[in-house]
Amino acid sequence: MSRLVVVSNRVAPIDESKQTAGGLAVAVLAALKKSGGIWFGWSGTVLDTDASPTEPSLHQVGKLTYATQDLCRRDWDEYYNGFANQTLWPLFHYRPGLLSVSRRTMEGYDRVNAIFATGLAPLLRPDDMVWVHDYHLIPFARNLRDKGLGQRMGFFLHTPFPAPELLVVVPNHRDLVRDLCAYDLVGFHTEVDLRCFANYIRYEAGGEVEPLGPGQGMLIRAFGRQLLARAFPISIDTPALESVARTAARSRHAERLRESLVGRRLIIGVDRLDYSKGLPQRFEAFEQLLVSFPEHCNRVSFLQIAPPTREDVPEYVSIRRALSELAGRINGNFAEFDWVPIRYLNKSFGQRVLAGFYRLAHVGLVTPLRDGMNLVAKEYVACQDPEDPGVLVLSEFAGAAHELPEAMIVNPFDSEGVADALQRALTMPLEERRERHAAMLKTLRANSIGHWRESYVDALTRAPYA
Known part of the structure; x- marks a missing residue:
């Protein structure tokens, strides 16, 4: 050999x-x-x-x-x-x-x-x-x-x-x-x-x-x-991640996150802090959700995890500053004394912790402006509970969209369209969620x-x- x-x-x-x-x-x-x-x-x-x-x-x-x-x-x-x-x-x-x-x-x-x-x-x-x-x-x-x-x-x-x-x-x-x-x-x-x-x-x-x-x-x-x-x-290693997610949902970090939500639904995004990931557009789409569908105010939280990368490159310094300002403006406009709409974290977490977070999230929001594949989309699907799965909202410009057409496929440049997809994801009937998730999981298991x-x-x- x-x-x-x-x-x-x-x-x-x-x-x-x-x-x-x-x-x-x-x-x-x-x-x-x-x-x-x-x-x-x-x-x-x-x-x-x-x-x-x-x-x-x-x-x-x-x-x-x-x-x-x-x-x-x-x-x-x-x-x-x-x-x-x-x-x-x-x-x-x-x-x-x-x-x-x-x-x-x-x-x-x-x-x-x-x-x-x-x-x-x-x-x-x-x-x-x-x-x-x-x-x-x-x-x-x-x-x-x-x-x-x-x-x-x-x-x-x-x-x-x-x-x-x-x-x-x-x-x-x-x-x-x-x-x-x-x-x-x-x-x-x-x-x-x-x-x-x-x-x-x-x-x-x-x-x-x-x-x-x-x-x-x-x-x-x-x-x-x-x-x-x-x-x-x-x-991804789908079977391994499925196994990790089943136990990670009961971990200390996952329990802390669940308790902090106080019954609210969770939308999650996990990306490196990079201009290719469409994070400003994503924040604006979440803001549009709250404007167009105000019934979600104080009922949905958006957790965006974005660890810094390439901090010596000027464009990355600029996007970090812009996102902090955007999150501050949106939170300032919509927050209540007991609710902050966007939880924006510039830190990284291990895979087990993230698996627990994915398991809790009702929506995985993956909206890069252009991406080779984007494994976060696949990780989110693998970590869901098949009996009560969340919904993946996925950019058409991510390579993963070619393999996971059962996701809610969106154009990340269209903030109103992404907001409409989030509304549909948050209100999707259980049976449809199960069907979409089962089809995507079958693909991931076949192509590990x-x-x-x-x-x-x-x-x-x-x-x-x-």
């Missing part, structure tokens, strides 16, 4: 007891433990030196080698804060007005990918399979190919992939797609993302696209390469995180070489 070599911007903690269940880390670890291999990436350490080291630190745990590489401050700033998160992140989330482009950060992005490739190359065996994750590392395979390495290499994009008309906004768009074509397999969350990639190949790169049938992806010929591109919708991992690795094993 070939070893699997996973490459990601960050490596999960070497002390596995510090990890939470679910998510990419667990899926990757399960694959690595099965085949043996390497998990390679940035250590999270930023050094006050003039240059980043070119050799990784190695730590062996059973058949798994953790290989982590430090970065100097300049490299971290230009690669991570710069091109990855101030150019690619807004571009891939359809926010061109927020992106910043400079030759300095583009060069830093390429330089760090080259440093990483130099660090990994000596560790590879001829029959290894290399699985690279996300937008930080698009040029990684090309750097390995330039060193003469011919191992099977796959890439999975965890964000949306933009339409060609948007992608061409960045000056190096052709280089980015050329670099993607250095892989043997390129995976996306949805067929929409796959179609956007194929359209670029056809109409911008002058390549060839050969559809292979429903769910089988497309054979791509471009830039002197042949590769497979396919959709692999990522998911393990299925995602195994289907991708199997496709990489069989992907055509150039």
Whole structure:
């Protein structure tokens, strides 16, 4: 059996007891433990030196080698804060007005990918399979190919992939797609993302696209390469989360939340504090609910959990300030002496605590402006009581909407439409709630995180070489 070599911007903690269940880390670890291999990436350490080291630190745990590489401050700033998160992140989330482009950060992005490739190359065996994750590392395979390495290499994009008309906004768009074509397999969350990639190949790169049938992806010929591109919708560990939720509903945190509601219904949102999540629009939609359906005043509470992220990026400082002001205004207009409409928390909670909160919530409100998948939507469904489930209100621009059509699908830019969906969710009869939830849960059980991992690795094993 070939070893699997996973490459990601960050490596999960070497002390596995510090990890939470679910998510990419667990899926990757399960694959690595099965085949043996390497998990390679940035250590999270930023050094006050003039240059980043070119050799990784190695730590062996059973058949798994953790290989982590430090970065100097300049490299971290230009690669991570710069091109990855101030150019690619807004571009891939359809926010061109927020992106910043400079030759300095583009060069830093390429330089760090080259440093990483130099660090990994000596560790590879001829029959290894290399699985690279996300937008930080698009040029990684090309750097390995330039060193003469011919191992099977796959890439999975965890964000949306933009339409060609948007992608061409960045000056190096052709280089980015050329670099993607250095892989043997390129995976996306949805067929929409796959179609956007194929359209670029056809109409911008002058390549060839050969559809292979429903769910089988497309054979791509471009830039002197042949590769497979396919959709692999990522998911969650549904059975494990169902089990956690059953007991978490009786936890101390869940009991405190239940008591604080004093019989009121709960709407919950859980997101990183990011402009792609549509949080200002979500707050305005909840305000519209109270305006249009005043019977919910003092009877419904909205809990929004939004832990800060990327606090060095100016756009994130701005959105945090805007949300605090918006929550304050709405609460000031509608609050009573014994009720605050919006509970807005800038802190994170562990998965068990969140599972208990999801179980209590009558509505899960997941309304990103654009999202690759959004696993919160799936987690909310998995945590519900099948006998008395809540209702998922889900943005049509989240990848999860393609798999969960039984949710209340909404346009997050339409605050009145979202308010109407919230009204319907809060008043939906039990039988309809059960039917919708059962259909979504069936989908989640059939397409677990393990299925995602195994289907991708199997496709990489069989992907055509150039």
